[in-house]
Amino acid sequence: MQTDYDPQAVEAAAQRYWEDNQSFKAVEDRSREKFYCLSMFPYPSGRLHMGHVRNYTIGDVIARHQRMLGKNVLQPMGWDAFGLPAENAAIQKGIPPSEWTKSNIDYMRTQLKQLGFGYDWDRELATCNPEYYRWEQWLFTRLMEKGLVYRSQATVNWDPIDQTVLANEQVIDGKGWRSGAPVEKREIQQWFVRITDYAQELLDALDGLDGWPEQVRTMQRNWIGRSEGVEMRFGIEGSDETLEIYTTRPDTLMGVTYVAVAAEHPLARRAAEDQPALAAFIEECRKGGTSEAEIETMEKKGHPLGLNALHPVTGEAVPIFAANFVLMGYGTGAVMAVPAHDERDFHFAHKYGIPIRPVIVPEDWKDLALEITSAAGTPAESRPVVAVPGDASRVPLDWSQWDARFEQKGVLINSGPFSTLTSSDAFESIATWLTKHDKGRKRVNFRLRDWGVSRQRYWGCPIPVVNGPDGSLRPETDLPVRLPENVVVDGSGSPLKKMPAFSDLPGGETRETDTFDTFVESSWYYARYCSADCDTAMLDERARYWLPVDQYVGGIEHAILHLLYARFFHKLMRDEGLIDCDEPFARLLTQGMVVAETWYREDADGRKQWINPAEVETERDEKGRLVRAWLAADGLPVTFGGIEKMSKSKNNGVDPQILTERYGADTVRLYTMFTSPPEQSLEWNDEGVEGAFRFLKRLWWLATTEAETIRGAGDPAAIDLDEATGEARREIHGVLKKARFDYERQQFNTVVSGCMTLVNVLYKLDPDSPARGTVLREGLAIVLRLLAPIAPHVTHHLWRELGFGEDILGSTWPEVDAAALVQSTIDYVVQVNGKLRDSVKVPADADRATIEAAALASENARRFIGEATVRKVIVVPNKLVNIVAN
Structure with a gap:
C-alpha cells in the first residue's frame, strides 16, 4: 500500500465507490429507526464559502455517525433558488435569472460532491422548478378557500425611478441602491397569510422544543410578543x-x-x-x-x-x-x-x-x-x-x-x-x-403581524390568483402558474407586468403579477424532500415516515423569520391533513460563524480598502502579539481591522475550492470540526489547516507502514498483555468512551482531539512487545471508526486496505470494553504538609493501610519528613496522600 498520502486520489476513489453503490440513498423502512438530518439549503450564489462548508460538515458528521449506529438515515440537499440576487446578476450580465441560477447550481453541486457530503442526490430539488412551486401554489389556493389569506394595503419602500418595491437592505442612506433616487413610502395592495391565527399555538409549542437552543426559543417568544x-x-x-x-x-x-x-x-x-x-x-x-x-x-x-x-x-x-x-x-x-x-x-x-x-x-x-x-x-x-x-x-x-x-x-x-x-x-x-x-x-x-407574502419582483413563484373585471378575486385552478423564464430583467419594475401573454386572460380577467416572498419556498422544502418525486400531491405517506426532521443545522440568524415561518407552514400542512406531527424540527443546532482577521489601507478619500489576509505578512512577538504587518506585494504597512465574519465586503474569505485542491476535503472537514465546538465561532488559522493535514498524513503513515502487522494480528481477548500494552489499551478505550459521549453532545472538536491522542498512543507502542500488533489493530479499528464521520474518505480507504471490511459506513460502532478500563495499579501523589514531594504506584485494590505504608516508605517523602513526627496521614481515594508532620 502506498505510504505517501495522496488525498485527491483517495477522495476520488471513495466518492466513486459511494456513487456506484448508492451508499446514501434513503429508502423508507418501518422496521428500522429513522434519522432525518438536514442542513439549511443554500442560495445558489455561484461558489461555496467557508460558512457553507462548516454548516454542511456538521450535518454530514451527524448523519454519518447516526448511520454507523444502525439507523435509517435521510440526508438530502437542494437549492433555495428564487430571490433578488439572481435578478441583480441578470441586470449586470444581461442574461435571464434562470440561466444564471442553473449554472450556479451545477457548479455548487460539484463542489458539494468534492467535499464528500453524504447526500441522497435522488431527492435533490430547486425551488425555482415548477414541479416544486406548483404545490405551494396549490396550498395557497386551499388557504384562500379557508379564509387564511387576504389582500390589504401595506406600506413599502418605493423607488420612483425604477418603479419598483425595494427590500429594506436595498435602501442605502434613504436612496435606492441602483437608481440613487430618494426612496418613498407607498401603500400598495399586498397578499397576507394569517399567521396571527396560529400565534398562541406557535408560542405555546416552544415549551416542548427541548432540543432547541434556549436562545432561539427566547428570540421567537419575543418576536411573537x-x-x-x-x-x-x-x-x-x-x-x-x-x-x-x-x-x-x-x-x-x-x-x-x-x-x-x-x-x-x-x-x-x-x-x-x-x-x-x-x-x-x-x-x-x-x-x-x-x-x-x-x-x-x-x-x-x-x-x-x-x-x-x-x-x-x-x-x-x-x-x-x-x-x-x-x-x-x-x-x-x-x-x-x-x-x-x-x-x-x-x-x-x-x-x-x-x-x-x-x-x-x-x-x-x-x-x-x-x-x-x-x-x-x-x-x-x-x-x-x-x-x-x-x-x-x-x-x-x-x-x-x-x-x-x-x-x-x-x-x-x-x-x-x-x-x-x-x-x-x-x-x-x-x-x-x-x-x-x-x-x-x-x-x-401579539407583536407578531400577519405575514406579507407579496413581492413586486420577477424571479419568484407566481401568486396563483386571478382578478376579475369586476374586482373579484379567485384562486387559479390550472396549476402550476409557470413563471416565464426566458426573460431579460432591466431593473425597472417586474417584467411580468409588461407581459400581456402572462397577465391577460380571456373574459377580461388578469393574472396576479406579484410573486411570493422567497421565505415561502424555504418554509416547507424540508417536507418535500420526503416525497420529492411525487407528482400527484404536495406530500405523500413517506412524509409521515420521515418527519419531523430529527436534526436541523443552520445559523442563528435564521432564528426568527425562517424558523418561525417553517413552524407555521408545518401547522398549515398538518391542518390540511398532509402530515401528522406538530413541529418540523425536533432538534436544532445553530453553528457559529467562521471569522478571520481583516486588514486594510485607507485611500485618498479616507475609505477603507480591504485586503485579503492571504496577501498580508506579519511579524509577531513570542506571545503571538502583532508587531507589524505589511502587504507582501509591496512591503508597505497595512492596518489590522479586527476579527470579523468572513465576507466579501471585508475581503477576508478563504476559498474552500483552493483548500480542497491543496489539502483534500478531509483536511478541510477535520480542521473545521477540530478548531472549536459547533455552536461557537471558528477563527480561521492557516497554520491550523496545516496541522490537520499533518495529522492525516501521520495516520496514513502508521496504517500503511504497519498494514502487514495489522492484517495478521489477533483478538486482544486471546492474548496476554504486558503492563505497557495493557495501559495503552486502557487509554484507547478511555478515548472511545469519551468520544461516544462527545458525539452524543455534538462536541466534535474533542472527538478529534481524542483521536489525535489515540494515534499518539499507537505510535508509542513498544515494538518488541508480542501484543503490539493486537493492540495496534484494535486501536486503528477504533480510531478509523471514530474519525469516519469527520474524515470519511481516508478512513474508508484505510478500513478496506487493512482488511477490516468492505465499507466502514456499514460497520458497527465500536463498543467500550469495560475490562480494558480496569486499572491494575493507581498512581498516588504524595504530599508532605500539603506540598508535592513524590508519587507512588499501588495495587488498584489496595486497602488504606497499604496506601499509607507506600506513601510513608517513599524515598522523597522520608527525606522531607526527616526528624519530624508524623501526626496524620490523609488519603484521598485514587488521587493523593498528604502526610502531616512537625
Whole structure:
C-alpha cells in the first residue's frame, strides 16, 4: 500500500465507490429507526464559502455517525433558488435569472460532491422548478378557500425611478441602491397569510422544543410578543369618530398628555388636506424607513394635526400629533403618549412643549414627603408624594430630566379614583372601569403581524390568483402558474407586468403579477424532500415516515423569520391533513460563524480598502502579539481591522475550492470540526489547516507502514498483555468512551482531539512487545471508526486496505470494553504538609493501610519528613496522600 498520502486520489476513489453503490440513498423502512438530518439549503450564489462548508460538515458528521449506529438515515440537499440576487446578476450580465441560477447550481453541486457530503442526490430539488412551486401554489389556493389569506394595503419602500418595491437592505442612506433616487413610502395592495391565527399555538409549542437552543426559543417568544393589556377608545373632539389604542400599561392612562398617529393614518391624511405644513411633514415621513430597526434609531419628529383626542376617563382634550415613530402596519397606527413614564414620549414632549404629568412613583417613594415651595422660593407646605384620592389637582414632582426609574411600575399618584393603587391593582381597576363605561376592554395582543407574502419582483413563484373585471378575486385552478423564464430583467419594475401573454386572460380577467416572498419556498422544502418525486400531491405517506426532521443545522440568524415561518407552514400542512406531527424540527443546532482577521489601507478619500489576509505578512512577538504587518506585494504597512465574519465586503474569505485542491476535503472537514465546538465561532488559522493535514498524513503513515502487522494480528481477548500494552489499551478505550459521549453532545472538536491522542498512543507502542500488533489493530479499528464521520474518505480507504471490511459506513460502532478500563495499579501523589514531594504506584485494590505504608516508605517523602513526627496521614481515594508532620 502506498505510504505517501495522496488525498485527491483517495477522495476520488471513495466518492466513486459511494456513487456506484448508492451508499446514501434513503429508502423508507418501518422496521428500522429513522434519522432525518438536514442542513439549511443554500442560495445558489455561484461558489461555496467557508460558512457553507462548516454548516454542511456538521450535518454530514451527524448523519454519518447516526448511520454507523444502525439507523435509517435521510440526508438530502437542494437549492433555495428564487430571490433578488439572481435578478441583480441578470441586470449586470444581461442574461435571464434562470440561466444564471442553473449554472450556479451545477457548479455548487460539484463542489458539494468534492467535499464528500453524504447526500441522497435522488431527492435533490430547486425551488425555482415548477414541479416544486406548483404545490405551494396549490396550498395557497386551499388557504384562500379557508379564509387564511387576504389582500390589504401595506406600506413599502418605493423607488420612483425604477418603479419598483425595494427590500429594506436595498435602501442605502434613504436612496435606492441602483437608481440613487430618494426612496418613498407607498401603500400598495399586498397578499397576507394569517399567521396571527396560529400565534398562541406557535408560542405555546416552544415549551416542548427541548432540543432547541434556549436562545432561539427566547428570540421567537419575543418576536411573537404576547402581551396582556387594554384596548380603549379615545374620542375625537368635535367628531363622532374614535381612535382605537392598545396599551400594556393602563396604569399610566391618567398621565396621557398627547396621542400620536402614523403619518399614513387616515386622520392625519384628512387633516393635511388644508394644512400644507402637515402635508409636507407627511411627505417627509414617506421617505423614511419602514422597519422597526430604522424607526428605533431615527430622530423622533412630529407635527400637530390641529385636532384633540378626548381622554376616555376624564374627557380632557389632549393634542394629536402625526409622528414618524408610529407605524401604520403595527397595531392600530395610534399610540397614547405618557411622557412621564416612557423615555421616547418624554423627549418628544420636551421637544414640542407638551406637558408632562407624573402618575406613578416607585413603591419605595410612597411614604416620602415633599417640600412644596412658594413662588418666592420659601417652603409653603409639606405633603406625601402619594396624594390621597381627591388631591389630584397638583403635580408633586417635576420630571425635568429623564430617570429610568420613571418607567418602573409602582404606586399611582395624580390618578383620581385610582391614586394609591399599585400598578397591578390599577391595571384591573382601570380595565374594569373602561369595560363598565363601554370605553374599552382587556385584550391579549401579539407583536407578531400577519405575514406579507407579496413581492413586486420577477424571479419568484407566481401568486396563483386571478382578478376579475369586476374586482373579484379567485384562486387559479390550472396549476402550476409557470413563471416565464426566458426573460431579460432591466431593473425597472417586474417584467411580468409588461407581459400581456402572462397577465391577460380571456373574459377580461388578469393574472396576479406579484410573486411570493422567497421565505415561502424555504418554509416547507424540508417536507418535500420526503416525497420529492411525487407528482400527484404536495406530500405523500413517506412524509409521515420521515418527519419531523430529527436534526436541523443552520445559523442563528435564521432564528426568527425562517424558523418561525417553517413552524407555521408545518401547522398549515398538518391542518390540511398532509402530515401528522406538530413541529418540523425536533432538534436544532445553530453553528457559529467562521471569522478571520481583516486588514486594510485607507485611500485618498479616507475609505477603507480591504485586503485579503492571504496577501498580508506579519511579524509577531513570542506571545503571538502583532508587531507589524505589511502587504507582501509591496512591503508597505497595512492596518489590522479586527476579527470579523468572513465576507466579501471585508475581503477576508478563504476559498474552500483552493483548500480542497491543496489539502483534500478531509483536511478541510477535520480542521473545521477540530478548531472549536459547533455552536461557537471558528477563527480561521492557516497554520491550523496545516496541522490537520499533518495529522492525516501521520495516520496514513502508521496504517500503511504497519498494514502487514495489522492484517495478521489477533483478538486482544486471546492474548496476554504486558503492563505497557495493557495501559495503552486502557487509554484507547478511555478515548472511545469519551468520544461516544462527545458525539452524543455534538462536541466534535474533542472527538478529534481524542483521536489525535489515540494515534499518539499507537505510535508509542513498544515494538518488541508480542501484543503490539493486537493492540495496534484494535486501536486503528477504533480510531478509523471514530474519525469516519469527520474524515470519511481516508478512513474508508484505510478500513478496506487493512482488511477490516468492505465499507466502514456499514460497520458497527465500536463498543467500550469495560475490562480494558480496569486499572491494575493507581498512581498516588504524595504530599508532605500539603506540598508535592513524590508519587507512588499501588495495587488498584489496595486497602488504606497499604496506601499509607507506600506513601510513608517513599524515598522523597522520608527525606522531607526527616526528624519530624508524623501526626496524620490523609488519603484521598485514587488521587493523593498528604502526610502531616512537625
